[in-house]
Amino acid sequence: MSIHKNKVTGKWDAYSYYYDYTGKRKQKHKSGFAKKRDAQDWERQFNLKKDRNLDMTFEVFVEMYMTNEEKRVKCSTFLTKQHIIEKKILPYFKERKLKEITAADIIEWQNELISFKNAKGKGLSQDYLRIIHAQLSAIFNHAVNLYGLAALSEVRCRLFVS
Known part of the structure; x- marks a missing residue:
């Protein structure tokens, strides 16, 4: 779970780690966010979805x-x-x-x-x-x-x- 600014594009990237249904650790990456806040929102929603938390939108x-x-x-x-x-x-x-x-x-x-x-x-x-x-x-x-x-x-x- 991390947020980084891409030095080439100037946009924000979000990385999140999770375990799939087989128990293997996987990484999810999404890039191209204009604002850091957008990347953080995406990461938060992704984690809620993976945790099956009903606090999601x-x-x-x-x-x-x-x-x-x-x-x-x-x-x-x-x-x-x-x-x-x-x-x-x-x-x-x-x-x-x-x-x-x-x-x-x-x-x-x-x-x-x-x-x-x-x-x-x-x-x-x-x-x-x-x-x-x-x-x-x-x-x-x-x-x-x-x-x-x-x-x-x-x-x-x-x-x-x-």
Whole structure:
């Protein structure tokens, strides 16, 4: 775990060491950071991801989730998931820490989606709202089942039923 300034490029490099699933020590290197703070943030998020610490941001956890899902579902299903997550879920929860998202936050997000109107004044259909919520539920179920996140049991998909 170290941060160095590259003398050739003038940019910051971050190095982090970890043990893979076989127990071998590996090094992860990322370069090209304009600020030292950016390199330190990357290193911190990388270590949280490797330690499976739920103190990571929602965006970092979604990266892990999508990497896992990409190998388990068909390409078209993966692209649909990716679109919904990038356009409807990440803009709202991106910078939040995973373990700090509450049921009240999810209800606010749902209310925002319900009240959304496009340029023609049309809202999202009930079926589409359920599909969006199912993607968020899948992400949190993944965190609960594999990473030990405390379940948000109060939040169920009843809010989108008209």
